[in-house]
Amino acid sequence: MLKNLLNLDSRDLEEFFLDLGEKPFRARQLIRWMHKEKQQKFSLMTNLSQNLQKTLESNSTVETPRAISEKVAPDGTIKWLIEVDSVNSVETVFIPEKNRGTLCVSAQVGCALECAFCSTGRQGFNRNLTVAEIVGQLWFASKILDSNLNLSRTSMQENIVQPISNIVMMGMGEPLANYRNVVKAIQIMLDDNAYGYSRRRITLSTSGIVPSIDRLLTDCPVSLAVSLHAPDDDLRDQLVPINKKYPIKSLMEACLRYANRASVTDDCVGTGADVSRAKDYITFEYVMLAGVNDSTRQAKVLAALLSDVPCKVNLIPFNPFKDSGFKTSSLDTIKNFRDILKSKGYVCTIRKTRGQEIDSACGQLAGSFKDKTGRQSLNVPAL
Template identity: 50%
Template sequence: MENKVNFFDYDRVSLEAFFSSIDEPSYRARQVFQWVHRRKVINLADMTDLSVELRHRLSSLGSFELPKVVEERRSQDGTIKWLTTLWDGNIVETVLIPEVKRNTLCISSQAGCALKCAFCATGRQGFSRNLSTSEIIGQLWLAEEIVSNYRQEQFKLSNIVMMGMGEPLLNYSNVVSAMKIMLDDFAYGLSRRRVTLSTAGVVPGIDLLGSDCPVSLAVSLHAADDNLRSRLVPLNKKYPISVLLNACRRYSKNNLNSTVTFEYILLKDVNDSESDALKLTSLLGDLPSKVNLIPYNQVEGTGFMVPNIDVINKFRMILNDAGIITITRKTRGSDIDAACGQLAGRVDEYSNRQQNKKVPDEKVKISG
């Protein structure tokens, strides 16, 4: 049968609607979700609490298709990076950061990125396309399955960060659908505070997310004034800092005054001065927030350098003294190009001819 569906593209509400459309009770979606996401069973024939007739019928209508892991790289610090190929030849990257008390998975949402942030390897690859829900949630499914096989025991991730390749809010519908699966009690059952979406500042998407799927929000800020931020993050020309921070205030207020995390990559002699730190304290003073300082991870061709440790410590101290919770993020996976800003994958050459086109998404667009 042509045009079979990929059941990995469905969150539970969508899968319930699918079962209703074929005159089956909606609770079948819960059964299938538990087989697929909890037990890691994707062969319909093995889903034994479904009738044989229904299993045959579902097999004629669709299947569970995953991207393929083509390479694994391991860092000396324990970080693991997987290169995953998609059906069209694009390759995206997924990073597992294991720690003593938690395991964090960094997931990609696009093949490439159209935002062209000055310090980031992904944007230098150009933009090819948005990932489907199955290609996003598939990264989580595969990570748990691969590590479980290593350890010969069931492996559970404790935290998910949508901080891989691409701008998640420019693939809004598919990202939200995937995050709903992450949060679903019949799938991964993660709490909202353990799923973090990081954005460069797509303001309409922040407002939508606050009502549709209010997970933890992180914002890639990287500068405390518009002139500098527009150089580092060109999206700032569309959504300047004041507009962005007002969206963050709305997000926090509408979600029980939740804390917004601001990511700030420290670039030597660019945004690392005491004056920059003081400007940042002024910007964030009335907003429930914390700051992650990220010492710059080298990306070939950018011309940026990392500040020395004394400058980093002084910057952090100024923010902490102003009452803003601030940590310096430990660099992980830099020896395998898995650290923040280093993910590049391999984007189809088609993207190089498409970089100036708007990113397609039916709910959130950049215009004008």
């Protein structure tokens, strides 16, 4: 069976070439061909010797997932259904804004965590995505968007398409439940020979798998978005069931460790924890559910809860889906909630809902896959 080299980061590729009797610098060359040039044919990788090209052709491949559909919303949001095998597909979403373009990447086929308000969680779970399937979403989207960008430049169209400036691991699945593959895919996104994103421009969203948050801090401290959604354990146990395993107190302690140490290791920072920079690394996500978690009292409890953690808060108007059982809070209620947090000194934003017409708004991603869980029990995939 041919080895898909898109699954390998630079360290893996160096080992791969050493095993072939080649020098480690071949890894850099190959990464540039695969990710910068989007070249899949070894015979067109012109700085590799012909012998090496032939060897690679005989034992390897550069295989990316393919899109089986593309939907474009009136606001420019694009949703691709990406086929990852004969029975499963996942969703990848591009959200263009005035000064940036954000790609929302999936980490699993479905999700086993069953958050009460989440469309993906309702669909069940099939499997973890491979490194190639995760980074392949970026590979595919950047190839399409770069060619559209060039086209719009050359044809002098007014509608200049944004390139991908930010990546959020907020698509289908819990990224930290697919730890190894997600971290390796992020390492490739950070690699200057591949995509060269800075750590701040990649955000991993988690429902709060505490041991993996600590591990991420050591392995790859990118920005972290924590799906909090409730200010106390009683409510969070219902909305985000993983809370029963990792309650709010342990989650807050992990977030504090993360914010402080991620900012200290920031390339631009000298020494010592810098609270203003630490804030850049943790965002608490809070979906606004009418009559469930949006009262004035809950806003005050939330403000007190977060007081020790340098952070921002992002309020997300709930995006309804069929049989969800929830309604979104009114705009007045959301603004009141925001104002209470702001009055306590928090940076608090209300997320603009994008791509609702094509079911690509937050919590609406569903893909198309064979559920293996039957949703019988809470089942966190092995890390």
